[in-house]
Amino acid sequence: MARRRPPTTHGTVIVDKPAGPTSHDIVGILRRRFGERRIGHAGTLDPSATGVLVVGVGHATRLLRFATAGRKHYECEIVFGVATSTLDDDGARVATWTMGISPEDVATAATRFVGTISQLPPMVSAVRVGGRRLHEIARAGETADRSPREVRVNEFDVTPTDDPLVYTATVECSAGTFVRSLGADLGTALGGGAHIRSLRRTRSGSFTAAEAAPPSEAELLGMDELVRDLHQIALTSTEVGAARGGAHLAPSRYDGDGPWALADAHGTLVAVHERAGGRMKATVLAG
Structure with missing residues (x-):
């Protein structure tokens, strides 16, 4: 049987x-x-x-x-005066500085990292180089050539704590942004170094x-x-059958640049349509 x-x-x-x-x-x-x-x-x-x-x-x-x-939203603490091997508090100390910084210094330096910036992926990240993740290469005691990539930081707010070398930070950024690099780079911009701790993602999309x-x-x-953040299209009963078969809708049904989530009268997702290479592409989800 x-x-x-x-x-x-x-x-x-x-x-x-x-x-x-x-x-x-x-x-x-x-x-x-x-x-x-x-x-x-x-x-x-x-x-x-x-x-x-x-x-x-x-x-x-x-x-x-x-x-x-x-977009992603994060909260963390930035610890100035200490750099670590992983750019966070999981790593070993690799350098220390005596840093005299004021809240005004930190806030002003943080503004340099708002907007479109270039980041070098950390060796402890999950980015793939030559088919291997960078953190796997690092654990093997090896290094890899990394290419900088552009990311978007919309918000980088820093607030002092009772410790003059520890600041809380809130970050809103594009996917692919390395918050630990933001903390380390901020420390460098202030004439020393830094690492982050207590990283928490509070929002994803x-x-x-x-x-x-x-x-x-x-x-x-x-x-x-x-797909709740995509443009939504409520299908007619006739359109439901066509969309399940992979057919496109009439051009007038597509508002904006897409992608579009297509649902039936009950709100059940039927398909996702998007433009790729100037052509409409249908991702059929229900048979």
């Missing part, structure tokens, strides 16, 4: 990642919880970092790229920490959550 396959699970999970496990560890926990192998996340968090980790389950993994592109829960408790939501 043929063995019956377990039912497939599809959806979105908004996790409040604790400090300690890697983002991949969180995926493993959810695979066991939901009995589904196809699980991925939108935007890696370092093991010591906490906060919003958006996860796609089953067919929803096809939609993760639409959730990855949104429109997903907030208020919606998130620990990986053992986070609720499985609908796949449509991953």
Whole structure:
């Protein structure tokens, strides 16, 4: 008798990642919880970092790229006068400075990093070079040539604490921004060095920490959550069948630049349409 396959699970999970496990560890926990192998996340968090980790389950993994592109919000502390091997407090001290800085000095220096800036990916990041992640190369005691990349920092606010060398920071930035590099570069700009600690992602796109829960408790939501920030198109009954078959809609139905999330009268996601290379592309999600 043929063995019956377990039912497939599809959806979105908004996790409040604790400090300690890697983002991949969180995926493993959810695979066991939901009995589904196809699980991925939108935007890696370092093991010591906490906060919003958006996860796609089953067919929803096809939609993760639409959730990855949104702006990210972070909170952390910047510790001036000490540089570490990992640019955060997980690493070993590699240099120290005696730094006399004022709140005005720090705030003024921080403005230099607002806007479109160039960052060199840290050797402890998950960026791939030659098919290997930089942190894997670093653990092997090797180095790799890295190319700077442009990112966008919309907000970089720093606030003094009772310790004159420790500041809290809030950052709003584009996907792919390295907050630990912001902290280290700010220290360099002030004539010394710095590292960050207590990094927390409070928002990823429109997903907030208020919606998130620990990986053992986070609720499985609908796949449509991953495309809630896209332009929405409510389909007619005739359009539903056509969209499920991969057909495009009439040009007048597309407002803006896209991508567009197409849903039926019940709000159930049917497909995502986007323009690629000047042509319309249909990502069909329901058969």
